[in-house]
Amino acid sequence: MNQNGFSTGEEDSRGPLDKICCLQEDGFRCQRQAGTASYSKKIRNTVRQLKLYLDAVARHTYICDHHKSMIQSARTLKPSSQVEAPEIDFSQLKMNMLRRYKKYFKVKTEPNLNKAQMAETSVSHFKTIPVNEKEALTFFIYTIKTNGTKLDQKK
Numbered sequence: 001m002n003q004n005g006f007s008t009g010e011e012d013s014r015g016p017l018d019k020i021c022c023l024q025e026d027g028f029r030c031q032r033q034a035g036t037a038s039y040s041k042k043i044r045n046t047v048r049q050l051k052l053y054l055d056a057v058a059r060h061t062y063i064c065d066h067h068k069s070m071i072q073s074a075r076t077l078k079p080s081s082q083v084e085a086p087e088i089d090f091s092q093l094k095m096n097m098l099r100r101y102k103k104y105f106k107v108k109t110e111p112n113l114n115k116a117q118m119a120e121t122s123v124s125h126f127k128t129i130p131v132n133e134k135e136a137l138t139f140f141i142y143t144i145k146t147n148g149t150k151l152d153q154k155k
């Protein structure tokens, strides 16, 4: 799209004002530097919940890293309140939980995977599951996370 960097140069001439986060907090435009994450419909509800607003004069929708992580953690904390499919961060799960997931769903993997690979495999498996089942799954993951030791003792 950018030919010889021409359009990029144009944006640069607008000055530093456009390089800051596009969100407003407590009625003031955030002064932090905008990152690579941008505001989208997907995060609209979370942004509202956090009492953040898209600045009307912002010419872009990039948000700063501070607000990005704020939105991200708000989304992970309340997966059930989200309309869209819940998301599970498999990389946050312990190895024994990943193994349990694998066993439960009979996920086929290569032998001797490390934790990152196990998480990756579980994520790809999780994505193949229909949304309504994902709701139940989120609960399942929650259960193995909180009652993990109890389940181990039963055997």
Ligand SMILES: [Zn+2]
Binding pocket: 021, 022, 023, 030, 031, 032, 063, 064, 065, 066, 067
């Ligand atoms: Zn910000």
